[in-house]
Amino acid sequence: MQRAPWNRDRAQAIIDEHKHLDGAALPMLHALQHEFGHIAEEALPLIAHTLNLTRAEVHGIVTFYHDFRREPAGRHVLKLCRAEACQSRGGEALAAHAKARLKLDWHDTDAIGSVTLEPVFCLGLCACAPAAMLDGRVIGRLDRARLDNLLDEAGR
Amino acid sequence: MSLRLYVPRDAGALAVGADEVATALSVAAQRRNVAVEIVRNGSHGLFWLEPLVEVVTPGGRIAYGPATVADADSLLEAALNNAGPHALRLGPTAEIPFLKRQTRLTFARCGLTDPLSLADYRAHGGYKGLEKALAKTQAAIIEDVTQSGLRGRGGAGFPTGIKWKTVADAAAPQKYIVCNADEGDSGTFADRMIMEGDPFVLIEGMTIAGIAVGATKGFIYIRSEYPHAVATILAAIGIARREHLLGTGVAGSAYDFDIEIRVGAGAYVCGEETALLDSLEGKRGMVRAKPPLPAHHGLFARPTVVNNVISLASVPTILSHGADAYREFGMGRSRGTMPIQLAGNVKYGGLFETAFGPTLGELVDEIGGGTASGRPVRAVQVGGPLGAYFPRALFDTPFDYEAFAARDGLIGHGGIVVFDDTVDMAKQARFAMEFCAIESCGKCTPCRIGSTRGTEVIDKILRDEARDANLALLTDLCATLKFGSLCALGGFTPYPVMSAVNHFPEDFGPRPSLAAAE
Numbered sequence: 001m002q003r004a005p006w007n008r009d010r011a012q013a014i015i016d017e018h019k020h021l022d023g024a025a026l027p028m029l030h031a032l033q034h035e036f037g038h039i040a041e042e043a044l045p046l047i048a049h050t051l052n053l054t055r056a057e058v059h060g061i062v063t064f065y066h067d068f069r070r071e072p073a074g075r076h077v078l079k080l081c082r083a084e085a086c087q088s089r090g091g092e093a094l095a096a097h098a099k100a101r102l103k104l105d106w107h108d109t110d111a112i113g114s115v116t117l118e119p120v121f122c123l124g125l126c127a128c129a130p131a132a133m134l135d136g137r138v139i140g141r142l143d144r145a146r147l148d149n150l151l152d153e154a155g156r
Numbered sequence: 157m158s159l160r161l162y163v164p165r166d167a168g169a170l171a172v173g174a175d176e177v178a179t180a181l182s183v184a185a186q187r188r189n190v191a192v193e194i195v196r197n198g199s200h201g202l203f204w205l206e207p208l209v210e211v212v213t214p215g216g217r218i219a220y221g222p223a224t225v226a227d228a229d230s231l232l233e234a235a236l237n238n239a240g241p242h243a244l245r246l247g248p249t250a251e252i253p254f255l256k257r258q259t260r261l262t263f264a265r266c267g268l269t270d271p272l273s274l275a276d277y278r279a280h281g282g283y284k285g286l287e288k289a290l291a292k293t294q295a296a297i298i299e300d301v302t303q304s305g306l307r308g309r310g311g312a313g314f315p316t317g318i319k320w321k322t323v324a325d326a327a328a329p330q331k332y333i334v335c336n337a338d339e340g341d342s343g344t345f346a347d348r349m350i351m352e353g354d355p356f357v358l359i360e361g362m363t364i365a366g367i368a369v370g371a372t373k374g375f376i377y378i379r380s381e382y383p384h385a386v387a388t389i390l391a392a393i394g395i396a397r398r399e400h401l402l403g404t405g406v407a408g409s410a411y412d413f414d415i416e417i418r419v420g421a422g423a424y425v426c427g428e429e430t431a432l433l434d435s436l437e438g439k440r441g442m443v444r445a446k447p448p449l450p451a452h453h454g455l456f457a458r459p460t461v462v463n464n465v466i467s468l469a470s471v472p473t474i475l476s477h478g479a480d481a482y483r484e485f486g487m488g489r490s491r492g493t494m495p496i497q498l499a500g501n502v503k504y505g506g507l508f509e510t511a512f513g514p515t516l517g518e519l520v521d522e523i524g525g526g527t528a529s530g531r532p533v534r535a536v537q538v539g540g541p542l543g544a545y546f547p548r549a550l551f552d553t554p555f556d557y558e559a560f561a562a563r564d565g566l567i568g569h570g571g572i573v574v575f576d577d578t579v580d581m582a583k584q585a586r587f588a589m590e591f592c593a594i595e596s597c598g599k600c601t602p603c604r605i606g607s608t609r610g611t612e613v614i615d616k617i618l619r620d621e622a623r624d625a626n627l628a629l630l631t632d633l634c635a636t637l638k639f640g641s642l643c644a645l646g647g648f649t650p651y652p653v654m655s656a657v658n659h660f661p662e663d664f665g666p667r668p669s670l671a672a673a674e
Contacts (some may be wrong), residue, residue, distance in 0.1 A: 022375075022456070025438030026421055030380075036221035051438070059377030062596075064440035065421030067380055077557065083342030084537055087587070088575045089528070121424060121541075121591070123381050124345040125171050127203035127498065127505030136383055 003037030003072065010035065011043050015050050025051060025061050029068055065072035073116040074109040076154040079133040080142075082119040085126035094130055094147050095119075101151055115154040158191035159235055162210040162217065165271070166199035166352050167384040168345065173224065174207040180228035181209070190236065198353020200267030201507030202254055203556065204528075211239040219246040254504055259485060260476075260495045262470045263346075266353040272391055274399060277356045283401070284543035285472030289364045290409050297368040298324055301471060303479035305491025309346075310336055310427075310464030311539065311568040311644070313490075313557045316471075319461060322451035323369040331371035333362050334436065334455055334462045337378040337385070338420050340429040340538025343499040343571030347465035349507055351378070351385035354469075355392035359415060361468035363406055364475060365461055366413040374415040375455070377432050380422055390417055411476065424595040426542075428643045429462040431597055441559045442597045444642040449632055464569070467493060485511035492557040498524040500573035510555075517551030520574055531576035537584075538570025541591050542648035544655035545584065564655065566648070579659035586614040588652035592637075592645060602637045603646025609633060610653065620666045627657065627664065 006008065014035060018028040032043055039062050048055045059155070062068045074088075080095050102110060102117055111114040125131035128140030134150050142150075163169075163178040178194050185192035202208060206567065208221035209231055218239035220231055227244060234242035246252055260266075269276040271324055277283070289297050302317025335358065339347040351359060362374045378386050393415055396402040404412050417438055420426050426435045430444035433455050448455075454460025470492065474482045482492045490512035496519060498505050503525035520526070520536055526532055535545045544565035553559050560567045575584075592607035610633055616626045634650035641647040655662055 002515040022416075023418065023436045023438035026418060026435065030419060030421070051603045060440050061438070065423050067421035084541060084584070084587070085500040085571075085573045087584075088573055088579070120422075121382060121595070122340055122342045122344075123167075123171075124339060124348040125168050126343045126345055126500060126571070127201075127502075127507075128168055128172050128206065129500060129505075131171060133381075138167050138384075140168065 004035055006036060006040050006042060008046070011040075011050065012046055012050075015046055016029050025058070029062060029065075033068060036114075037072045041070075071109075072113075074113050075107055076115045076135055077118060078154050079118045079120040079129045081121070081123055081125075081129070083122040083126075085122075086130040088114060089129040091130035091142075094142060095145065097144060098147060098151060101148075105154075115151075158193050159185075160193045160212040161235060162195045162197045162212070163207060164199040164267070165196035165384075166206075166349060167382070168203050168349070169199050169206040169208070170384070172206050176225050177207045177209065177223045177228065180225040181232055184228045184232045188232065190223040190232075192232070195270050197269060198266045198271050199247065199349060200255055201263070201349060202252060202504075203506040204504050205246065211235040212658060213239045215248070217249045219252065220244040220251040221246060232569050234596040237588060254506065254508065256513055256521070258509050259493050259511050260509050261448060261473045261482065261485075262357070262466060263350065263354070263495055263507065264473065264597050265357065266349060269354065271353050271355055272395065273389055274356065274395055277354070281476060282356055282472070283407070285362055285475035286360050286364055286401075288475045289367060290411075294324060294368050294370065297364065297475070298481045300475060301368070304474040304482040305486070305489070306467060306470055306474060306482070307490070307557065307609060308464055309466035309470070309569065310493070311341075311566065313567075316467050319451055319463070320365065321334050322449070323371070323459045323461045324451055328459050330373070330456075330458050331369055332451035332455045332458055332460040333365045333369070333371045334433065334460055334463055335362055335374065335376040335468055336427065336429060336432055336462055337382070337465045337567065338432060338524065339382070339465070340379060340424040340427045341542075341571050343537065343573035344497050344540060344569045345497040345499070346507060346570060348382050348385050350465060350469050351382070352388045355389050356396065357469045357472055358389070359402065360463055360537070361471040363402070363413050364471050365463065365468060367406070367409075367411045369459075369461055371461065372412045372414070374413065375418055375436055376415060376425070377418050377420060377436055379420040379426075386417060386419055393417070397398055422502065423597075424591075425643070427596045427644050430646065432641070433460065440597070443645075483626050487511075487513040487554065487556050489560070492495060492553065494567070494570050496555065497571045498574070499571060501527045501529055501576050502572075502574040503528050512556050512567050513554050515551060516553045516555065516572070517548075519555065519572060520551065524572075524574060527574060527576040529576045529578075531578065533574055534579055535575045535581060535584075537573045537575070537652060538571070538639055539566040540571055540650055541588060542566070543568050543571075544646055544651040545581065545659060546655070547659040549659070555605065558589075565651065581613065581616055581656040581663040585653045586611055586618075588649055588656075589614060592649040596645060600641045600646050602640035603649070606633055606637050606646070609647065610637075610649075617664055623664075623666070630657065
């Protein structure tokens with residue numbers, strides 16, 4: 001996923017686009033992350049000023065939610081479901097395989113910035129478990145062969 | 157008449173190749189130079205058969221599945237042959253036993269219609285509930301919902317009509333309807349299915365709720381893990397606005413009502429209603445103490461109805477068919493139907509809407525067909541990550557709020573996750589504590605810290621370190637979590653942990669490998 005480099009004016013424009021919404025912080029943060037790939041430190045004072053919050057409050061919001069990244073992710077983000085329904089179909093063994101092949105732990109990005117491995121707790125695909133998501137694309141009935149294909153795809 | 161096929165657009169079908177199958181069918185049709193219309197419907201919820209391809213015939217829809225891209229040519233051939241023989245042919249969709257045995261009220265249209273066709277929605281009974289509601293007084297609408305016996309389908313089971321009446325009776329310049337679509341429980345996907353497969357029913361239900369309590373604005377808080385549901389609901393809201401079914405003067409009436417979407421950000425605790433309200437307000441999703449109730453002091457401190465997707469989506473059928481018709485289904489104080497979700501290691505995984513009352517054993521063994529792995533069923537977790545693990549010995553428990561509570565469990569949002577005999581219940585108990593530690597909002601000490609300590613204590617038990625003392629400590633810690641937490645995350649984490657300890661004590665004994673090493 002190609003993301004734009006940090007641009008203060010663009011960031012402020014995104015923040016302004018969302019400031020009229022009730023409870024604007026989350027829509028704003030989602031939009032910023034969509035544009036830049038993560039929530040840069042430089043964005044926090046802009047949000048704080050616009051929403052009349054302290055910078056500490058904005059920091060608190062950003063760090064509360066698992067979705068918001070503080071660092072850029074790899075070009076691909078592979079999310080593997082760790083929740084119970086996927087566990088019952090061998091999800092843990094698949095996660096161990098992915099970690100071993102990528103030499104990564106959860107939340108890590110490989111050295112060449114090609115893939116970030118993340119846990120997810122339920123994609124609602126529990127009747128076709130184990131499930132995964134690669135760059136927003138949903139994958140069910142995951143097995144070792146399909147996972148290897150995804151890892152090949154993500155490694156590029 | 158051109159050939160008409162249905163291939164679902166539900167994320168559960170997409171995850172196993174529905175888009176690829178639809179494309180392959182369309183390519184195959186072009187190659188043969190035949191006209192084919194492919195409708196992207198919601199899922200019927202028979203996920204072991206997805207991607208399920210249906211062929212429209214004068215005698216009804218004929219199902220084929222699970223289809224792959226490689227089947228596209230032969231499937232089209234069979235379809236053109238009057239929906240004729242094929243290795244994947246399942247016969248008439250409506251006659252598939254898993255579907256035929258259901259009582260589909262809330263999910264009546266899901267799988268049958270094009271989710272974003274308002275004409276299709278209306279042709280299958282849509283907006284009849286709103287029409288009936290508009291002919292009644294606000295109090296009479298609430299009375300219908302109360303009389304139907306509908307209880308919150310998110311998990312808490314609170315009577316919906318009483319909640320609505322509380323908000324209706326509160327005087328305020330602004331009131332809100334908040335739809336909780338933060339369906340985070342593993343093993344559940346009913347909200348996702350209805351939002352992707354029949355979004356107008358949710359919009360209609362929220363509109364009726366808004367009219368009944370005097371709220372002009374609604375929010376749907378959808379989890380970010382459901383991008384397809386977000387897209388479908390957004391599109392449906394756009395259509396409803398264009399058709400004046402949302403906005404000023406809903407459906408030509410004097411009532412105003414509109415809906416906005418907010419997307420969550422990966423925090424499980426935001427499925428708890430007060431944390432959800434804080435998150436909607438743009439804050440950290442911290443749980444609030446109750447009272448004040450959200451019905452009095454909810455979103456932006458205004459009176460707010462917070463209902464689950466399925467509760468709201470059940471309202472149109474209650475209004476259109478009458479409270480008594482809905483109430484006739486069910487048992488005891490659990491009235492109407494419940495979309496039960498069979499998930500995990502189960503042969504026939506999917507959504508099974510039925511009146512309350514079937515036993516857990518019937519659901520798992522008969523409807524679900526046992527495990528997908530073919531091994532014996534050892535445990536099932538009912539009601540998500542905060543629900544208890546049930547052993548086979550308790551499979552006579554009827555699916556009913558009170559019956560599950562009487563056995564130290566909960567039905568929650570209706571998810572059943574099946575495990576075979578390879579499951580290690582101590583590991584499951586450890587996971588419950590770990591999950592609580594990851595997802596705790598941090599407000600209550602027992603939940604914030606106790607969950608991490610709980611994980612450590614279970615690790616000690618597994619290493620056979622002062623096992624009896626640590627089991628006693630774990631039991632004590634669970635009691636502290638249960639009684640010392642504001643919400644169900646800390647309060648209910650003891651259910652999976654203690655049910656694993658109590659029903660599967662053999663898994664908490666000395667590890668065989670350790671015993672052998674001694």
